[in-house]
Amino acid sequence: MKKNDLYSKEEKFFQDKNKIYSAQSVKQIVYSTDARDFGQVAKSVPCQDACPAKTNIPGYIRTIFEKRYGRAYEINRIANIMPGVLGRICSRPCESACRHGEPDNGRSVGICHLKRSCADLKPSSHRIIEGLYASTGKKVAVVGSGPAGLAAAHDLAILGHEVVLFESMEKPGGMLMYGIPEFRLPRDLLMLEIKNILRLGIKLKTNMAIGPDISLSRLQEDYDAVALATGCVSPRKLGIPGEDFENVHNGLDFMKAVNEGKKPFAGEKVAVIGAGFTAVDCARSAVRLGGKDVSINIRKTFEYMRVDETEKYEAQLEGIKTYSLIQPSKIIGHNNKVTAVEFLRTRMEKTDRPPYRISVPIENSELVVRVDSVIAALGQVSDVNIMPKELSGLDKKTNRTGIDGLFVAGDFATGSSDVISAIAGGRRCAGDIDEYLTGEKRRQKVVRLENHVTTDRPRSYDFISKVEMNTIDMEERLFLSTNEVETGYSDSQARQEAKRCYLCNLKYEIDPLACIYCSACIDVAPKDCIKMIKNVFVNPDGTYGGYEETRDWNKVVSIAIDNTNCIRCGQCLAVCPMDCISVTKTELIEIDT
């Protein structure tokens, strides 16, 4: 029996892609590299497709439902390496893509909260599973121990290379350690997940900056490959008069000081300039430093803030005001100390190029706001001075540079992004370095297809409302500024939220040869998800495009389930008189080549 369970890659089950699985009790697993399967997964599993690291989201949510938190944590780790960290501070592109956020479907699933829940709720005896490739004897220097550097180091270590990680600061973690406030990301958790990376034999050298402490050319001599992952740490300037007054901070330096345990001066009236995570973090930190009237000042409207709803909500809860449609025009000071900010009001306008909607200042609309301090959190750009002057071939997409053996990763390569993108970039860079060192591509993405018996979830799960994150109250937040605000889901909350997931990785298919066109499935479909089609478009890349629908029975060539609308209620399966609807679990995973 056992041997029938497993089909090797070679023994492709789908000789004919039209062949559809029928429900049965024997596991049949196929690893496909067919463009159509990649296309199907990308389209049908929007959360995973939206994740820069391609985390198998339905997979881990399903295991949370099964109370297998440890397994869920490992599924996460395969892709995003630090689930406990990302479960707190990820920018959550997955949730914007979640099908639960579509019309009629309610609010998107709390994917990120669930990620955190598996880190919180895994058993204390949980073991981290690593699959270590044989040692290669190659040495790689990774410069920068932020998310991209850590991810690159992790993957390189797994791949059998000897990794030395250089960090200019005293502690590893980069922006995670120095950018994000402790009340959002406890440092013991961060260090635990960093240690889980370092313990794979990665040598960490802190207080070692490229340039002052060790030269890049020296690294290139001593190592078989060098990856630069120093991120984006040069702050964007306001570019207005008065920017150099005392108590005008830049956001990252302000956070760095806070995170080093220093107490930078904020005063009672604090104006934060900026619309991203750092701006909100600065404002919330200013509250914890005693700020009574802390505002976030943004040029566009609320909608264009680059933070998620939770952050907006928490900032508001902490009494932070957000003033929109204004931009600073001058910083006013006395005795070299800031006393007020002059703003101009703005209005939204259209452009033909991205970002399409911009804010433009309104002439003569000045207003002056009295402040004790200003924090300019406008984001950062990468410090490319580290790169050799003769470097010309830097390709922001491939992690390679024009110099043999020199690679770039994460924000340093792509410009300022977010943590999950940096991790994805670090891992991609590790793959490129591995290919450079070994001359072969040792990992590849495939679509794992496995027959699945049932739909696994009752329709009633669709109507569960989103489970909110638990938080501590204001007094506790101010009592100790490092107290973590969010306290995570309980076991039952996590399972409840996990139930909401539509399990979009279950692919529903109708066998056109067995279908008798009775349309019973269409009658019971709760969404516009089963279609009478006369044609399927094929994209230039070989993936399937949309369906060409018809209501003319003479032209119907097939009744098809549109998996981009299907909410996996299983009602079609239940009514089909021909038993011709099959369910296949599809997962985009990485395997050894």
Added chain:
Amino acid sequence: MKKNDLYSKEEKFFQDKNKIYSAQSVKQIVYSTDARDFGQVAKSVPCQDACPAKTNIPGYIRTIFEKRYGRAYEINRIANIMPGVLGRICSRPCESACRHGEPDNGRSVGICHLKRSCADLKPSSHRIIEGLYASTGKKVAVVGSGPAGLAAAHDLAILGHEVVLFESMEKPGGMLMYGIPEFRLPRDLLMLEIKNILRLGIKLKTNMAIGPDISLSRLQEDYDAVALATGCVSPRKLGIPGEDFENVHNGLDFMKAVNEGKKPFAGEKVAVIGAGFTAVDCARSAVRLGGKDVSINIRKTFEYMRVDETEKYEAQLEGIKTYSLIQPSKIIGHNNKVTAVEFLRTRMEKTDRPPYRISVPIENSELVVRVDSVIAALGQVSDVNIMPKELSGLDKKTNRTGIDGLFVAGDFATGSSDVISAIAGGRRCAGDIDEYLTGEKRRQKVVRLENHVTTDRPRSYDFISKVEMNTIDMEERLFLSTNEVETGYSDSQARQEAKRCYLCNLKYEIDPLACIYCSACIDVAPKDCIKMIKNVFVNPDGTYGGYEETRDWNKVVSIAIDNTNCIRCGQCLAVCPMDCISVTKTELIEIDT
């Protein structure tokens, strides 16, 4: 279906131990801690029971048969950490215990060769799977990087402790690196498997001897626990006149010099004194240094040599003579250089205490043998000078000492043993240290029981003769003294040898309630393995003892399969008219508590 596959520890399937599985297609897995199951496995799976590290031997041989060499390697690694190393140099207590070595059953299975084969034949993309416990923040110093130290360090790292490994020599590995010759254990392989341990974040500090370079008390201050695993390196002396002449080497120093690439003087006529692995290694090394007339001189008979048949065979093949029943009485020299050895002949005699058979010198039986050098390889004792003087509570069994936080492991604790015992001892010590540091026992041995459908092997496999190891010829051996002599099994050889295993981990049982006493099974049994019994003895420890047999049908209470004689031919299963014989896969494994 999936959820039925797995029963948790709590959901014990065996409420009634008399309940016997009947063959079925659903996997039923139980983790038992019942003394009777431990007893059954120990008695029925003699190879695993004989292994000090309790390697799951039938398990990995089975996976070799399935051509899953990578999995076989991992099954090995779970218990013995360095399968490639042990597959070459293990002392093989398992093979002495193998049921294939019993009367009628031919020669024992080449367990060790098979162990090597999975290291050799695993795919190049093989990944080492480690399950890492969460970091504990505790620091442990392990002193000595021989097998025991490496094993302790490995397990401690897995368990989440920060491990620093101190080694007095230039390279890690202890006796593996400096004791065993390269022609038996290639150093690139050894370093690969050592690196696979060190890469788990273990910091190795070489050229650091306790005493000269760092004090034990300093270690005790700096670390939460200290494990001493410095082995046995003080050579036993001959205790006869002339021992200090030039060219009288002790075996370990001789091997150390050889392994460091030096060429210690051996001359043409070399007398090695000793009956163990080191004696044979010295003799074989002497041949490679140009020895023409190299002898191993032992006090007892061949049978009492502490080496396996392969070593005896290879030594003989290389022209080394073994002279038995003699012992050196005097070393004769000229100008402080050895010229000859005076031996006394011995005879075997009985004693009442272990080892029961001893050799005693025969009076006036002197004979003098001319030699160019003498190598005394009488084994080593542990150098206990390292231990604090006030240390009194050293318990050779438990790895603990009377000093809080100070542990001992491997040969240093037990006295000179072999590599597999040292590894087992190191792992045991890691478990003790972990319990000391965390206050809990985090791993436990259980018997995993899984229903099994068929016997899996045809009777014809019983008659396959042992597959011999492939070796290089004499010219190649002498051409480069480090050339590895054994070249391993080919894929087909490994599978052929794997077929021979009786799979003693398959337990055959007759359901006494369903049995109709037709005795069809007894009629087809090829061995005396099915018994009519009137009673089963129970040992004081709760395990089952032997069967009380009877030929009187009136007294028969049950027909039972004696799994210590059963060769898993499956003939009983095939003829049973009542389908009342079941097969259960029993495996002694370690799980998280």
Added chain:
Amino acid sequence: MMPDNDHYVVIGNGPAGNHAAATLREKDKDARITIISDECVPYYYKPRLTGFIANEIRREKLFVSSWGSYKEQNIRIRLGQEVEKIDPDSKVLFLQHMEKINYTKLIIASGSRARLLPSMSRYADCLKFITSYTDVMEHKEAIRKANDFFIFGGDLVAFKFLKMLVAMGKTVTILIYPGAFWPYNLSDDMLAQITQSLSKFDVGIIIKDNVESIDEQEGSVLVKTRKGIEKKVNMVFSFNGLSPNIDFAKGSGIDIDHGILVDEYLRTNIKSIYACGSCAQIYNPAVKSYTASIGWPNAVAQGNVAGLNLLGDHKVIESAGRKYFDLEGVKIKTTWWDDIDDES
């Protein structure tokens, strides 16, 4: 076959929406016009709700329109239907329960709802609001029967409601939350003035404190404050200002700040979509900024202008905005920045 007429859809059944619809019908006799409302009653006078609770106003006097008046105007009214999403590209509204409505032009007049303070969200089940007919119908009987009330917040409606309760002979405690007029905070001086003004009523006043917990206990509700005050009451009401009802518009591409941003012609950034009433933030060329509009007359005026402009006119809304509210004698600015104070 029906002629392919325009279909003007108005979201919202308040003064802005009804006046917009009426203007549209007046100017375009053929168009299909639909008003969508998430409430289940015709157009009613919100300011009269407190009087209705106190039985000063009869139910009939609450309504501006009867069911019949929509029919007369040939305006389709769809009550109890919530808009979930707008797709401006295909000009489709998505309603809950899978219905889609095509429109040719759209006026958003969805008004506003009581603001639930983020810090109070965990006590949402214990808090009552008085912002809609539905709220009132739900609580009216209970208010009459209850004796002890706790009011949290302090916006314009709060003090009206408080006076009504006092007039009904109820025992009332108010915790004045300085952020009730968010985004305008009450200063200590203002608080002192308000307290002074309320002292003529027999009410408990708590200031410079905050709610610690609210627990429902066997029919009554226990309110604990940070400073240790405990009040066991029958009902707790929250009055912390209003939030525009604009969730359905998020993600549609319509510019939104607090409310829906419209220019002085009440046009949103999306062609064919207009907004008016308290759900909108209207650009005021005079102050060179967007201002929220509050009050019935503003809503009526904006509804008319929106209707006219949608049909091709270019009327600029006349700002009926006030720079100050009168809150128990205290002047509260309608803009948040300091310097307006100096300008005025």
Added chain:
Amino acid sequence: MMPDNDHYVVIGNGPAGNHAAATLREKDKDARITIISDECVPYYYKPRLTGFIANEIRREKLFVSSWGSYKEQNIRIRLGQEVEKIDPDSKVLFLQHMEKINYTKLIIASGSRARLLPSMSRYADCLKFITSYTDVMEHKEAIRKANDFFIFGGDLVAFKFLKMLVAMGKTVTILIYPGAFWPYNLSDDMLAQITQSLSKFDVGIIIKDNVESIDEQEGSVLVKTRKGIEKKVNMVFSFNGLSPNIDFAKGSGIDIDHGILVDEYLRTNIKSIYACGSCAQIYNPAVKSYTASIGWPNAVAQGNVAGLNLLGDHKVIESAGRKYFDLEGVKIKTTWWDDIDDES
């Protein structure tokens, strides 16, 4: 029921075994006596095997005993049965194919077999031996038909066989292996003497060389030496001395060195078990050491003594051992250590 008589078991059907059995029968008329042999023929003269190959001796003259003679002596003979293991505690012999034999006293006289050099084990399939009747019956016809022979080794039998082949008109090459008399090595001087002695025969002699490879090729065998000599022959024979046949005794607790260790009374360390003939190493009080015994007369004498002592006697075996063998005129010591040379 049968009386519970003693059961004396003799392992081995050569001179030592047969003389032991005969002695036992002579002294104990009632005991059950069994001889177990792994060959399928009665007791035969091994030294006559070469003559038999050369047709100098007829088959009948080969046998010492006929089938009938065992019956006459009431000795049970079990031919073609291999002993696998001895369990001295339960006094049981395990035969191949699951049979067990109980004994009360046991004499091991299992003789010796041709030694396969470890280095030659990979060519085992190509090498022929002449140590048993079975060997001879297998190869006799082939030897007669073949013309070209290669002899590897050089023990006593080797030279006898070589001379026989020469006498039969065959072409012979011999590679003299210095370790053929293991554990006694031939020195260069000895090799020179032997070569000299063989020079009167028309044979190819190879010394100071070794076999590189032996390959079977379409009916013939190609032998290559290290030094590059190639010989294509019909048959390759190996003569590298004998090894005691004692595998079955290993692990039983009986002391074994090269052979089974017995004292001067031919007793092993285990009560009731004796050993004699070429499978034994006998303690020689004269040289204070164990010596292997070679040769027919020794085996006969030892068989007699073993039988007698088993029945209670205390006869010391008279050493019939020689200190030297004569190998083509070269004296080969029977003990390995240097100083015997000086002593003699």
